[in-house]
Amino acid sequence: MALVDPQNPIKQQTLKFFTSDEYELAVNQSIQSLLDSLQNPSSDLSAFTSTFLELMQAKPIPLLESIWIFSGLTFHPKISSKDDILDQILAVKDLFQSITACSASCSSSTCIALIAPIIFKLYTVVVDSKRKVVDSKRGKKARREISKFLDVILGYFNVCSDGSNSDEDSALVRPIIDLVSIWVHGEATENRLKQFFPLLGDEIINWVTDESSCVIELLAGAVILESFMLKLCLKISEGISKEEVQNELRTWAVCSITGFHSFYFFDMLIKMLLEPNLTVTSLLSAEDDSFLRKLLYDVVILPDYSFLHIHKVNHLPINHIKNNILARIMVSHEAIELFRKNKDHSKAISYTNAFSGSHLPTLITKLATSELGNHGRTSQPKGSSPMAFLKWMLELEGQGLSFCDGFMSKHREKLVLYSSRSDFGQPSYKGDEGKTDEDLEFFIDNKGNDENEEEKIDDSMNDVFVAAAHAMRSDANGSGKKRKEISVEKKKDGVKFQRQNLVLVDHSGENSSLSEKEDDSESASEVEDPDSDSDE
Known part of the structure; x- marks a missing residue:
């Protein structure tokens, strides 16, 4: 096993095996060394790619952090060379295939949480397509491809939610801001978080990234929420009559929430509706924003979701239940x-x-x-x-x-x-x-x-x-x-x-x-x- 020396990331030390504590220490040291190297744009990061690959393969169930960072290190070189929007979408699809393969043995929440960078990149592509190729055939094709891809992602979440892997509400070994820094560079801490979670409000971002409360299940809920909102925004912005699309979206949303049966996802959706404005201004007009809010009111108020009943959530902190x-x-x-x-x-x-x-x-x-x-x-x-x-x-x-x-x-x-x-x-x-x-x-x-x-x-x-x-x-x-x-x-x-x-x-x-x-x-x-x- 190769471990990066924090003082010299290019030089490797040999470590044949280690306990769980030693493994977490190795991951922590390697991440810190990488973060230090990112401060220098001219640093050679190639050694880190092999190191995190080995860290990821060292355990039957790898840590979320090792998969997250390895994926980021391998993805950036591919996406940076893609100028065409459709090529960028293909690169993100490759990233999805890679992450899902690497996390096959992980818990359901970990599998979902690891999709966070994919939603971040998809959102970026959607915004770029609106800005660069408005009304062009290629831009419309790109949005259709993204919508289909989101269907696959949301279907994957549904499968994960029904999976047999147990979630132990485990905490991350590194703060989320450190993981986000692999994907967003050159910004202040607060700006990096807002850029990485563009469809979440400040209150939800603070909750998800709070080191004292953040667990993987909470991050997974945030990822589901962003995917859910992005799918709704894309559908609403297609220009179809609101009367035609309303029932379809309402039924889809209720079925999706039922399938996810995620307390944290639903809790964040509710708290998002308490904010004066939804964080979708970059995707929807003011009129569409109002339509979306009213649609979400129907979706969260009219059904009595059984997965929110007390005997289904009594394993969660009581204060979370009361707040909800x-x-x-x-x-x-x-x-x-x-x-x-x-x-x-x-x-x-x-x-x-x-x-x-x-x-x-x-x-x-x-x-x-x-x-x-x-x-x-x-x-x-x-x-x-x-x-x-x-x-x-x-x-x-x-x-x-x-x-x-x-x-x-x-x-x-x-x-x-x-x-x-x-x-x-x-x-x-x-x-x-x-x-x-x-x-x-x-x-x-x-x-x-x-x-x-x-x-x-x-x-x-x-x-x-x-x-x-x-x-x-x-x-x-x-x-x-x-x-x-x-x-x-x-x-x-x-x-x-x-x-x-x-x-x-x-x-x-x-x-x-x-x-x-x-x-x-x-x-x-x-x-x-x-x-x-x-x-x-």
């Missing part, structure tokens, strides 16, 4: 208020109903009262809307409950502003107002349900989405009768829809009675994860 719960309530509230402001009360009530019928209210109540003990049981939310729960949590904080530590205090000013509304517990829908969304589908994710009766989705959940469907269909003649077909059925490996005839009668414009008649003669239609079988 608070963020989801805030996003639901902000989405409701956005559509109320835009006079789309039907969409607002559909979000309210989806929230109140999900597992969140029960979970919030259990977590809060368990921490407060008997004192917490005397207080309950004054309503079932997201704002009612946010106001209740603020009141409990005044009693000494520190529900979400720093996250609560960070958003306290915003929460206080929310709770200042006098109508926080009131319905946000009026039967004769608002514009309907005829094409909206309602999704229930049953992937991974087990025999735990408390976590099963039952008939009451169907009623929630039926009520939401009621709100989304306004009657043109004002009679109050509305009909909506929705589909709900358990399926192990995806989201399956079964057609049902649901008749909703609104007698007063505010309250409704529900009757349901199942039609067994209707055949079930099925929507699979579009990436799960991708072999492009």
